[in-house]
Amino acid sequence: QVxxxxxxxxxxxxxxxxxxxxxxxxxxxxxxxxxxxxQAPGKGLEWVAVIWYDGSIEYYADSVKGRFTISRDNSRNTxxxxxxxxxxxxxxxxxxxxxxxxxxxxxxDYWGQGTLVTVSS
Amino acid sequence: xxVLTQSPGTLSLSPGERATLSxxxxxxxxxxxxxxxxxxxxxxxxLLIYGASSRATGIPDRFSGSGSGTDFTLTISRLEPEDFAVxxxxxxxxxxxxxxxGGTKVEIx
Numbered sequence: 001q002v003x004x005x006x007x008x009x010x011x012x013x014x015x016x017x018x019x020x021x022x023x024x025x026x027x028x029x030x031x032x033x034x035x036x037x038x039q040a041p042g043k044g045l046e047w048v049a050v051i052w053y054d055g056s057i058e059y060y061a062d063s064v065k066g067r068f069t070i071s072r073d074n075s076r077n078t079x080x081x082x083x084x085x086x087x088x089x090x091x092x093x094x095x096x097x098x099x100x101x102x103x104x105x106x107x108x109d110y111w112g113q114g115t116l117v118t119v120s121s
Numbered sequence: 122x123x124v125l126t127q128s129p130g131t132l133s134l135s136p137g138e139r140a141t142l143s144x145x146x147x148x149x150x151x152x153x154x155x156x157x158x159x160x161x162x163x164x165x166x167x168l169l170i171y172g173a174s175s176r177a178t179g180i181p182d183r184f185s186g187s188g189s190g191t192d193f194t195l196t197i198s199r200l201e202p203e204d205f206a207v208x209x210x211x212x213x214x215x216x217x218x219x220x221x222x223g224g225t226k227v228e229i230x
């Protein structure tokens with residue numbers, strides 16, 4: 001079955017960088033667009049970024065544009081998120097999610113359990 | 122800019138009761154791209170409804186979605202103990218940033 005497992009979270013000082021990974025299994029990774037979504041403490045879900053199935057297109061939330069970079073390695077079935085210039089506002093649980101285009105419908109059908117990023121000096 | 126407003130923020134109900142959750146879009150959106158998720162603490166969000174009214178695989182029929190344009194509703198006909206959670210609506214945009222509603226927490230009264 002489909003599994004998405006995030007890793008790479010941890011405690012990082014403001015202004016520093018972190019790289020998150022999402023290991024995918026149980027499906028043809030190279031056929032799906034993949035997303036990162038985050039949830040800050042006590043807040044709701046916030047979409048962060050998407051990358052097309054072949055890596056050709058990326059979109060970002062305004063709040064992370066220019067600081068975060070989404071990428072993927074289809075040979076390793078892995079999604080990445082490079083987080084630079086981190087601030088307290090970036091502290092959150094980061095989830096990867098699989099995007100589905102099914103006819104006219106669009107949705108995230110599988111999510112990982114998330115990895116926590118803590119920004120603190 | 123699309124805004125999804127969910128109401129109420131918190132719904133206090135007892136098991137067996139009916140829950141009605143609202144998601145209002147401004148401006149109007151395609152119902153094909155309106156999605157509902159359930160999220161429990163420490164767990165991955167779970168897909169419930171896509172296309173505003175289609176239940177995802179394995180979702181019990183006590184969950185139903187309806188609406189179009191600017192007004193969408195998630196209804197849980199009879200709350201089970203495992204249904205107490207936070208529910209989010211989401212507009213899946215293919216060319217612009219995605220939008221989530223602020224969430225509705227369904228708590229035990």
